[in-house]
Amino acid sequence: MGKRLAILIGVAALGAAVIAAGASADFTSGGDPRGDTLCFHEVGHQPCSDSKRRNADIVRATAGHDGTLLKHTIRVVGKIHAVQFEINTDSDRGCEFILLAGLGYRDDVRECTQHGRVTGPARYDFHRHSVEIFFSKESIGNPQSYGWHALTESLGKDYLAADAADFFPNGRAYIQHRLGDSGAAAAGVMALGAQTAAAAPDVVNYETELTITTDRGFLYHGGVISEVGKCMEGRRVTLFKQRPGADRKLATDRSEFVPRYHQGEWEMPPRLPGLDHTLPSWNARIYARVKRAEREGYVCLADRSPTI
Numbered sequence: 001m002g003k004r005l006a007i008l009i010g011v012a013a014l015g016a017a018v019i020a021a022g023a024s025a026d027f028t029s030g031g032d033p034r035g036d037t038l039c040f041h042e043v044g045h046q047p048c049s050d051s052k053r054r055n056a057d058i059v060r061a062t063a064g065h066d067g068t069l070l071k072h073t074i075r076v077v078g079k080i081h082a083v084q085f086e087i088n089t090d091s092d093r094g095c096e097f098i099l100l101a102g103l104g105y106r107d108d109v110r111e112c113t114q115h116g117r118v119t120g121p122a123r124y125d126f127h128r129h130s131v132e133i134f135f136s137k138e139s140i141g142n143p144q145s146y147g148w149h150a151l152t153e154s155l156g157k158d159y160l161a162a163d164a165a166d167f168f169p170n171g172r173a174y175i176q177h178r179l180g181d182s183g184a185a186a187a188g189v190m191a192l193g194a195q196t197a198a199a200a201p202d203v204v205n206y207e208t209e210l211t212i213t214t215d216r217g218f219l220y221h222g223g224v225i226s227e228v229g230k231c232m233e234g235r236r237v238t239l240f241k242q243r244p245g246a247d248r249k250l251a252t253d254r255s256e257f258v259p260r261y262h263q264g265e266w267e268m269p270p271r272l273p274g275l276d277h278t279l280p281s282w283n284a285r286i287y288a289r290v291k292r293a294e295r296e297g298y299v300c301l302a303d304r305s306p307t308i
Helices: 050-056 182-202
Strands: 019-021 028-031 058-066 069-076 082-088 097-102 109-111 118-120 122-126 130-136 145-155 162-168 175-178 204-206 208-210 213-215 219-226 236-241 248-254 256-258 263-268 286-290 293-295 298-300
Touching: 028 175, 050 069, 050 145, 050 162, 058 145, 058 162, 058 175, 069 082, 069 145, 082 130, 097 122, 097 130, 208 286, 219 236, 219 286, 236 263, 248 263
Parallel strands: 204 298
Antiparallel strands: 019 028, 028 058, 058 069, 069 130, 082 097, 082 145, 097 109, 109 118, 122 130, 145 162, 145 175, 208 219, 213 219, 219 263, 236 248, 236 286, 256 263, 293 298
16 A cells, blocks of 8 residues: 555544533533654654654643633643644534634634635634633534534644644544533533443454645645545545644545545645635645544544645
8 A cells, every 4th residue: 555654543432531520510621641642754754752742642621611702721741832623513523613723823713614714713822731722602603512623733843744643532523512511511422432432342443545646736636545445435635735833724525436446536626715716836835634534333544645
């Protein structure tokens, strides 16, 4: 299958995480195991040092309120660099809203779509070991509840690329935050953890390789390759442009399995959110990521393409 980034993410075990209701009526808090960061050194970077791993290693995350705003806190072992925060408000597994922030970079609440329409402002308070994220309920559609998921990254030299990352919760699940009902929220999270843990012995993990190429910088495309066809069909691929701070999300596509080429093909115009006809400059550094996919009885692992 060629050289690829081997990200070995175990099946989520949220039941082992410490999820408990706080003193507030709608506050939840969860712990994350130490030392479970992922290293991206096989995509052109040096092996992750212990400090880089610690800078992405999530140890605790919380959901609550600050006045009329929703508030989330993500804490890492080392010095926090960047965070990607995803919100799910319906029954599918994809995100509806996304927030991105890093040292020297802040973005508003955006839709998880190709053009990423801004739906409301966000505020980020960075501290040495944590970041506090604030946004309004109206910016995510005024739901009665929502699922949330966080990704932290330890950025490399000059903050151009991620060297290590960590997910909360592990396994790309969402933690449900029911506004004004912390007991239900905690029970929902624990039930999800118990269900996932119970299914772990029967789950099969399949590795994924993500490739990327471009036609003169106007069209980016590639393949999702796996040992089984079911992990090459319908995989969510996201295109990114490297830049100081958090990398810019350009577009998203789902792969279509083509049996004659034995790969799931994807392609997308690299259009920046909010700027429908803006293409990256000729010397832009572009890469793609395919999300981990949890399906009935098996898991298709995530991967990151080389940067071109």
